[in-house]
Amino acid sequence: xxxxxxxxxxxxxxxxxxxxxxxxxxxxxxxxxxxxxxxxxxxxxxxxxxxxxxxxxxxxxxxxxxxxxxxxxxxxxxxxxxxxxxxxxxxxxxxxxxxxxxxxxxxxxxxxxxxxxxxxxxxxxxxxxxxxxxxxxxxxxxxxxxxxxxxxxxxxxxxxxxxxxxxxxxxxxxxxxxxxxxxxxxxxxxxxxxxxxxxxxxxxxxxxxxxx
Numbered sequence: 001x002x003x004x005x006x007x008x009x010x011x012x013x014x015x016x017x018x019x020x021x022x023x024x025x026x027x028x029x030x031x032x033x034x035x036x037x038x039x040x041x042x043x044x045x046x047x048x049x050x051x052x053x054x055x056x057x058x059x060x061x062x063x064x065x066x067x068x069x070x071x072x073x074x075x076x077x078x079x080x081x082x083x084x085x086x087x088x089x090x091x092x093x094x095x096x097x098x099x100x101x102x103x104x105x106x107x108x109x110x111x112x113x114x115x116x117x118x119x120x121x122x123x124x125x126x127x128x129x130x131x132x133x134x135x136x137x138x139x140x141x142x143x144x145x146x147x148x149x150x151x152x153x154x155x156x157x158x159x160x161x162x163x164x165x166x167x168x169x170x171x172x173x174x175x176x177x178x179x180x181x182x183x184x185x186x187x188x189x190x191x192x193x194x195x196x197x198x199x200x201x202x203x204x205x206x207x208x209x210x211x212x
């Protein structure tokens with residue numbers, strides 16, 4: 001491999017240094033002071049807690065202490081699901097123990113809910129809640145999002161299915177239109193799951209073979 005020309009290398013290294021220095025200066029002298037003056041402390045702490053779920057590349061700052069949320073009260077402490085009565089805690093447990101990622105977007109195209117299983121495929125944070133779903137996808141895939149939403153809203157389609165390879169795993173991604181009893185569009189549910197094991201299944205398994 002040919003060694004780089006020293007003058008060209010020094011020039012590029014200098015460009016990197018001054019560009020990074022300028023970014024750091026703007027953040028420390030302009031961006032961060034304005035943020036601290038305009039954004040409430042609890043909101044900043046909430047953003048920090050959400051960032052912890054995603055992770056930081058070079059540092060691991062302390063996690064701000066979280067205030068306990070107010071309890072949502074239901075008559076008798078139960079939610080009538082028409083096919084059973086469950087407590088809010090039980091509903092959360094069910095969603096978070098299913099081996100799938102679930103995200104619900106309402107009829108106004110706003111993200112309203114996401115499940116939090118231990119091994120979520122696509123990371124979500126509360127910053128997505130209330131956000132237009134279009135702002136939760138990269139620009140190159142927006143035309144697909146628009147096409148799905150438009151077809152669901154018009155009643156032309158009820159589902160859309162994709163599969164992709166992620167970290168040597170096959171991931172199935174499905175979208176289902178939600179409609180009320182009168183057929184009115186009420187949003188879309190996104191369900192994603194790893195199906196690599198399913199693809200390899202053959203024959204039948206009828207016996208429990210837990211290892212003791």
